[in-house]
Every structure is written in structure tokens, then in C-alpha cells.
Amino acid sequence: MSEAAQKETLGFQTEVKQLLQLMIHSLYSNKEIFLRELVSNASDAADKLRFKALENNDLYENDGDLRVRVSVNKDARTITIADNGIGMTREDVINNLGTIAKSGTADFFSKLSGDQAKDSQLIGQFGVGFYSAFIVADEVVVKTRAAGVDASQGVEWTSKGEGDFTIADIEVPQRGTEIILHLREDEDEFLDDWKVRSTITRYSDHINIPVQMFKEEVPAVTDEEGNESSPAEPAKWEAINKGTALWTCEKADISEDEYKEFYKTVAHDFDDPLTWSHSKVEGKTEYTSLLYIPKRAPFNMWDRDTKNGIKLYVQRVFIMDDAEKFLPSYLRFVKGLVDSNDLPLNVSREILQDNKITQSIRSGNTKKILSLLDRMAKNEEKAQEYATFWKEFGNVLKEGPAEDFANKEKIAKLFRFASTHNDTAEQSVGLDAYIERMKEGQDKIYYITADSFDAAKNSPHLEIFRKKGIEVLLMSDRIDEWLMSHLTEYSEKQFQSVAKANVDLSDLDDEETKKEQEETEKEFSSFVERAKTALGDKVKDVKVSHRLTESPAVITTDENDMNTQMAKLLEAAGQAAPETKYIFEVNPEHALVKRVADEADEEAFKEWVDVLFLQATLAEKGSLEDPASFVSRLNKLLLKVTA
Structure with missing residues (x-):
């Protein structure tokens, strides 16, 4: 060579x-x-x-x-x-x-x-x-x-x-x-x-x-007479560690510091873990697991090419890193290991695919982690720790209801959201706390999804809920709309989007209010028909709205139609979203709507209704297909009003 x-x-x-x-x-x-x-x-x-x-x-x-x-x-x-x-x-x-x-x-x-x-x-x-x-x-x-x-x-x-x-x-x-x-x-x-x-x-x-x-080398020790009382010890290699797999020791014999240092080695992390679970399972399937919840998310948690999983040992013999079959994907942030007594030493990733032992360990590990998180969430002394966890891993956990139907309720119990209860962006409201605060007669959990917290908080859809003192969950994470398509109920309470046309709060109204609403709808029936004619096939329907207190109009989607946030998700993923025609709802108590209703000139009426519709579309979607045209039309109307 x-x-x-x-x-x-x-x-x-x-x-x-x-x-x-x-x-x-x-x-x-x-x-x-x-x-x-x-x-x-x-x-x-x-x-x-x-x-x-x-x-x-x-x-x-x-x-x-x-x-x-x-x-x-x-x-x-x-x-x-x-x-x-x-x-x-x-x-x-x-x-x-x-x-x-x-x-x-x-x-x-x-x-x-x-x-x-x-x-x-x-x-x-x-x-x-x-x-x-x-x-x-x-x-x-x-x-x-x-x-x-x-x-x-x-x-x-x-x-x-x-x-x-x-x-x-x-x-x-x-x-x-x-x-x-x-x-x-x-x-x-x-x-x-x-x-x-x-x-x-x-x-x-x-x-x-x-x-x-x-x-x-330890030199020989001699007595006063020069006799060797202790012979010299030759230099040699000696073990300076215990050399015992930590997970095989009894929990009582392992200190917190030892658990933390072991985590840092397993996860290659500088920080201490938030918490951990160490358990030995005996019975039909025998295994030991030591699972950790990190304090911070890894930089590549959302990278699809990243291998996730925990270390697999069989009878204390290391088999593989990133054994993904022992935890579901929505718990991919968990670090640690599992040591099985029942799997064969020559087990491969292919054998793990549909192995009953693997499935049993996976199920056991999932329950341990969900229980561990539940205890942390309930412990007031660890409130800050759970807030840290939720900030780092909440969006990953939200994948759970779609992936793990059997544990859907346990997973949802761990969720935290912002809400109109405190009107802050902090995601601290759990579903159990929401249900405890529900109004008498309220049978649904109300929520809204939007591009940002401010967009959710200031949505016109919330006006009637604020007036009636009904709490609404404010969801602004990108995954939330997808989550709610899989999480339809919790604790026997249905979820209801406030942006849907079928929102009905009539059970919370007294008879006098209901009668007034019926009279208003009759009074504005001619306005509704004129608006339908003016807007034509731009809308699915036009209705008098009782959900607005400050805004002149709002657009909503039918119960079975795709709403705005889901359409945005599909478009962001490069998929074509089906065309959705909105329902146009007008506030009969708003001065601008009353002004438009009194407009006798049909051409002017059409211009005003178009502007109201585009305003409502802008508030809902955050953008318009032709914003320049909208601005031009609005300016013309303003000039007429001020002339």
C-alpha cells in the first residue's frame, strides 16, 4: 500500500x-x-x-x-x-x-x-x-x-x-x-x-x-525492626465505578442525583430531567423501564427524518438505540430505556413490528408516562414544572387523540389552553377546570381556533359568549384545528366551535329574549332576502345573527363544511382545500346594518352589503383575495357618506 x-x-x-x-x-x-x-x-x-x-x-x-x-x-x-x-x-x-x-x-x-x-x-x-x-x-x-x-x-x-x-x-x-x-x-x-x-x-x-x-504501586510497610509487616502491592488497574446497570437496582437504593446523572448520559443532555418513572413489571411479560421527561425539547423534534425511541436492552444486553416501538409517536420526547426478559437476544426491528411482547411493553410504558404527567399536572407544588413541560411538548402531545384512541380521555385531561376566563396568552386552562366553571344549562365545551392568540381573543364570534359570561377556549397553535377534528368530546361533553353556524345558546335565554329575537328576525326578513340577492352565489346563506354585540356582521361555516383554519392547514401542506361557501350573519342592532337596511337604492345597497361581507371575511380569514378592490370600494362609499 x-x-x-x-x-x-x-x-x-x-x-x-x-x-x-x-x-x-x-x-x-x-x-x-x-x-x-x-x-x-x-x-x-x-x-x-x-x-x-x-x-x-x-x-x-x-x-x-x-x-x-x-x-x-x-x-x-x-x-x-x-x-x-x-x-x-x-x-x-x-x-x-x-x-x-x-x-x-x-x-x-x-x-x-x-x-x-x-x-x-x-x-x-x-x-x-x-x-x-x-x-x-x-x-x-x-x-x-x-x-x-x-x-x-x-x-x-x-x-x-x-x-x-x-x-x-x-x-x-x-x-x-x-x-x-x-x-x-x-x-x-x-x-x-x-x-x-x-x-x-x-x-x-x-x-x-x-x-x-x-x-x-503501594510500597511495603515495615516495623521498627525493619521487618516487612505489609508486602508491597503492585500497580494495577482498578474499577472506579459501581459497574452495575442502574435500572437493575432497587429504587430505594438509587439517589435523585444518580437518576439525574444517568439521564444526562442516556439523553446526552446538560439539564436535569423534569421527572422520571422507574418500574419493574412481573407477570406474563417481565421487563424493567426507566423513562424520563426532559426539561427541553430537542432541536429536531419536528424533523420527520429524526429517529426517536428509547434504548432497548434484553437481559441487560444492549440491543439498539431509538427503539421506536416501545412508545407511541406522540410520546417521542421521552428518553430512557426498557430491559426485557422475554424478548430474544437476537431481536431485530422487523421482529419488533408485530410482537405481542412489544405491544404489551408499549401499552405499559404509555400508561406509566400518562400517569406520571397526570400526577405532575395535579400537584400544585409542581405547577411550574408542568407549565414548562406543556410549553415544550404540548403540541406533540396533541397528536395523541388521533393516534391513541384507547387513551384519548387520559391524553385530553393533560391538555392546557388559553381561554376567555383570564384573557391571557398563557395556556393554563385544563378541560376539567373548564367544566367546573360551566354555566348552568351549558352542555358544550366552546372553543375557537385562529392564526394567533390575539386573532382568537378579538374574534367577533366571542361577543355573545362574553355578554353571557360563557368561557371559550382560545386555540391558536397550528395543530389545534387538526386536533379538534379528532377530539370531539371530553367527559361526555361535546366540543363546539363558536365559528360554526349551528351554535345555539337559546337554552340559556329567557322567554322574553327569545320573543324579542323572533320579532327582530321578522322585521329584518326583507333585508335578508335583499342581501341574498345582492351576494348571489358568493354565500351559502344569509341570516340574522344573535351572536354579535359590537360587530356589524360575521361569516360562519355550516356544521359539515370545512372551516377556515383547516383549509389553511391543508394549503400550508400543499394540498388543495375544497371550496367553502360561508353563511353571512348580520347584527340587526348595529347602526351600520340599520343604515344599510334603510338604503332604497338597490345598487348602493349591493355595494354596502358587499363591503360588510368582505369586512367579515377579512376578520375571519385575515386576508382577502383582492384587497385592493375592497379598499377602493370602501373609499367610494365613504366619500358618498361624507359628501
């Missing part, structure tokens, strides 16, 4: 360059996490070897004692993290250490602000992994060889964390990966054995393979 083929210099992917610069400058207050990340990666490499060896035991190469070894060389100013796991080929090294193989990276970097504190949090959401080495090192050398290949097929990767890296073929006698960090001049604290030991113990005590450091 030629020298050119053995050694070459390659450029980093653009995103890697950005990430390296951000970590060097933004994570100065979290430097020690590089040990957590590198030890975690080494442990993953051991897990992957254990799994691959189920089918090919020769991969162990007569060394099945898996471990991670960390050593400090003060003279050379280096820290070395070495494992005897699966190792990497030359292609693996280029792909894994030269690129960030994550979808959505461009979107992630577009959110970075240049503010070190904020960017540090974002990087924590993104995950740093191997590149965290450059937080403390000005040069990193990786020596690796894949399990099962010849020693001559080793690879050495070297970089100073700038624009490129060098890769060369070398001889590596033992499988696995060795990472050598050449520390920066100002990172002397990590040349202290005690500092390194305590950091690993803090962050990686739960790693389920031994993490070893070198124990210095």
Missing part, C-alpha cells in the same frame, strides 16, 4: 467546524462533561460488541472482559480513554468523526445567537458526543481497529479541531478505540488523578461495564 493511500488529510463537514468553535467558546463552564461523553461512547462501543458477538463469538478475539480504561500522563499532558469494544474501520472513522450524521443540523445552527449562555443550552439539546474532547484539548488522536479484522487494518485519526483532520492506516494489535487528548495549557486540573476519578464517579458511576484507572 502506498504512503498516499495510507495517510490523507480531509476537511471537516461545515457543521462540525461550527460546533467545534461553539464548544470551545460556549461550554467553558461545563468542561468536565467531555469525560461523561467519551466514557459513555466507550461504553456504547462495548455494548455494540456484546450484541454483535451474539451471532459471531469470534469478535471477542479471546477477550470477553469488556472495559473502559482512563489514564493520565502528566509529563505528556494527556488523558487517554480506551475501550475494547466494537472499534471502527477507516470508513467508520471518516463518517463518524468527520461529519455530524444528524438531520436538521442546518436548522439547529440557524438558531444559535452568539450568546454563550444560550448557545450552551442549545448545544446541550443537540448533543456533543466525541467533539466534546476539544473543549479541553488542542489536539486529539484516535487509534482504533474494528473487531474481527486484522491488526494491520487499524486507523489513526488526528485533528487540532480546526478545519481538517488527518487519517492514516496503522497497526493496532487490540480491537477497540483509544482516544488521546493533548490538553490545552490552561487545563491542568484534568492532569490531577483525583479530579478525573471524582468526575467519572459523578457522571459515569452507573455505566454497566468497569471504568478503570491505574492504581499506583
Whole structure:
């Protein structure tokens, strides 16, 4: 093999360059996490070897004692993290250490602000992994060889964390990966054995393979007569972590800090989790689950190409990351793991598809998470925690009613909305609280969907509800209209959009009010007929409205017709929305409507009705197909009135 083929210099992917610069400058207050990340990666490499060896035991190469070894060389100013796991080929090294193989990276970097504190949090959401080495090192050398290949097929990767890296073929006698960090001049604290030991113990005590450091030689102890009372102990490797899978321990034996540190390793997150559930299930299906609710949403939660799921272990043997079949998609924000005693060790993603054991675990995990969230939502002391959860993951949870019919009621119980009860944008109103405040005789849960909170709050559809003191849920998230097409009732109460023509509050009116409304409808019957003629096929119908108190007119949709927000959703998704003809409702008590009703000139009457209709359309849809024409027509009418 030629020298050119053995050694070459390659450029980093653009995103890697950005990430390296951000970590060097933004994570100065979290430097020690590089040990957590590198030890975690080494442990993953051991897990992957254990799994691959189920089918090919020769991969162990007569060394099945898996471990991670960390050593400090003060003279050379280096820290070395070495494992005897699966190792990497030359292609693996280029792909894994030269690129960030994550979808959505461009979107992630577009959110970075240049503010070190904020960017540090974002990087924590993104995950740093191997590149965290450059937080403390000005040069990193990786020596690796894949399990099962010849020693001559080793690879050495070297970089100073700038624009490129060098890769060369070398001889590596033992499988696995060795990472050598050449520390920066100002990172002397990590040349202290005690500092390194305590950091690993803090962050990686739960790693389920031994993490070893070198124990210095202990000299012999002699008595006063010079006799050796205690023989010298030779230098040797010793485990500095418990080496026990944390999820296999009894809950009473695990501290909160241990749970939190384990989460950070599993999720590659900087923040503590909001809460977690640790349970062992026995019976027909036996498994252990340790599931966490993060504090912040990952940057790529809405990226369809992102793999979601939890880690799968079978009888404590790591099988796969991102095992998506153990939780429904609307709970994809959950991190953690499941360890099954019943699945076969050689289980694959295909086998998991329709496996009864998988379905049982999925059902159990779903109930645990929904119960966990319900307890958090009910606990007044954790109100702020639940508000944090809802802000980060509420829109994902709203996918639940369409996906999980069996748990629809439990999911809806967790929802929070803004409402006319407090008229603030804060989404803090639960459906149970809404029902408790319902007026006597009210049998429906009223809501409105709009493009924004202000558009919902100021909608003319709310006027009669405010007058009667009836609470309306104000929904302005993009997903809300789609949600309400699947969530039709809660606690035996039907949902009713206030933008529909079939809204009927007559049960809340007294007989005198009903009589007055009937008389008004008779009085305006001729106006209604003239308006129908004027508008023609632009509308489905014209009615006298009793829902308005301040606005002259409003448009509504028939019960079975698609409303405005759903049509906008389809159009945003690139789909053609069916044409909807609106029902035009006029307020007979409004001075402008009375003025138009008295207009004897049919041409002028038609102009005024058109303007009223377009005004109502603008209020409902937020835009018009021909706004210039509307403005011109309105100006002409204003000139006539003021002339």
C-alpha cells in the first residue's frame, strides 16, 4: 500500500467546524462533561460488541472482559480513554468523526445567537458526543481497529479541531478505540488523578461495564525492626465505578442525583430531567423501564427524518438505540430505556413490528408516562414544572387523540389552553377546570381556533359568549384545528366551535329574549332576502345573527363544511382545500346594518352589503383575495357618506 493511500488529510463537514468553535467558546463552564461523553461512547462501543458477538463469538478475539480504561500522563499532558469494544474501520472513522450524521443540523445552527449562555443550552439539546474532547484539548488522536479484522487494518485519526483532520492506516494489535487528548495549557486540573476519578464517579458511576484507572504501586510497610509487616502491592488497574446497570437496582437504593446523572448520559443532555418513572413489571411479560421527561425539547423534534425511541436492552444486553416501538409517536420526547426478559437476544426491528411482547411493553410504558404527567399536572407544588413541560411538548402531545384512541380521555385531561376566563396568552386552562366553571344549562365545551392568540381573543364570534359570561377556549397553535377534528368530546361533553353556524345558546335565554329575537328576525326578513340577492352565489346563506354585540356582521361555516383554519392547514401542506361557501350573519342592532337596511337604492345597497361581507371575511380569514378592490370600494362609499 502506498504512503498516499495510507495517510490523507480531509476537511471537516461545515457543521462540525461550527460546533467545534461553539464548544470551545460556549461550554467553558461545563468542561468536565467531555469525560461523561467519551466514557459513555466507550461504553456504547462495548455494548455494540456484546450484541454483535451474539451471532459471531469470534469478535471477542479471546477477550470477553469488556472495559473502559482512563489514564493520565502528566509529563505528556494527556488523558487517554480506551475501550475494547466494537472499534471502527477507516470508513467508520471518516463518517463518524468527520461529519455530524444528524438531520436538521442546518436548522439547529440557524438558531444559535452568539450568546454563550444560550448557545450552551442549545448545544446541550443537540448533543456533543466525541467533539466534546476539544473543549479541553488542542489536539486529539484516535487509534482504533474494528473487531474481527486484522491488526494491520487499524486507523489513526488526528485533528487540532480546526478545519481538517488527518487519517492514516496503522497497526493496532487490540480491537477497540483509544482516544488521546493533548490538553490545552490552561487545563491542568484534568492532569490531577483525583479530579478525573471524582468526575467519572459523578457522571459515569452507573455505566454497566468497569471504568478503570491505574492504581499506583503501594510500597511495603515495615516495623521498627525493619521487618516487612505489609508486602508491597503492585500497580494495577482498578474499577472506579459501581459497574452495575442502574435500572437493575432497587429504587430505594438509587439517589435523585444518580437518576439525574444517568439521564444526562442516556439523553446526552446538560439539564436535569423534569421527572422520571422507574418500574419493574412481573407477570406474563417481565421487563424493567426507566423513562424520563426532559426539561427541553430537542432541536429536531419536528424533523420527520429524526429517529426517536428509547434504548432497548434484553437481559441487560444492549440491543439498539431509538427503539421506536416501545412508545407511541406522540410520546417521542421521552428518553430512557426498557430491559426485557422475554424478548430474544437476537431481536431485530422487523421482529419488533408485530410482537405481542412489544405491544404489551408499549401499552405499559404509555400508561406509566400518562400517569406520571397526570400526577405532575395535579400537584400544585409542581405547577411550574408542568407549565414548562406543556410549553415544550404540548403540541406533540396533541397528536395523541388521533393516534391513541384507547387513551384519548387520559391524553385530553393533560391538555392546557388559553381561554376567555383570564384573557391571557398563557395556556393554563385544563378541560376539567373548564367544566367546573360551566354555566348552568351549558352542555358544550366552546372553543375557537385562529392564526394567533390575539386573532382568537378579538374574534367577533366571542361577543355573545362574553355578554353571557360563557368561557371559550382560545386555540391558536397550528395543530389545534387538526386536533379538534379528532377530539370531539371530553367527559361526555361535546366540543363546539363558536365559528360554526349551528351554535345555539337559546337554552340559556329567557322567554322574553327569545320573543324579542323572533320579532327582530321578522322585521329584518326583507333585508335578508335583499342581501341574498345582492351576494348571489358568493354565500351559502344569509341570516340574522344573535351572536354579535359590537360587530356589524360575521361569516360562519355550516356544521359539515370545512372551516377556515383547516383549509389553511391543508394549503400550508400543499394540498388543495375544497371550496367553502360561508353563511353571512348580520347584527340587526348595529347602526351600520340599520343604515344599510334603510338604503332604497338597490345598487348602493349591493355595494354596502358587499363591503360588510368582505369586512367579515377579512376578520375571519385575515386576508382577502383582492384587497385592493375592497379598499377602493370602501373609499367610494365613504366619500358618498361624507359628501
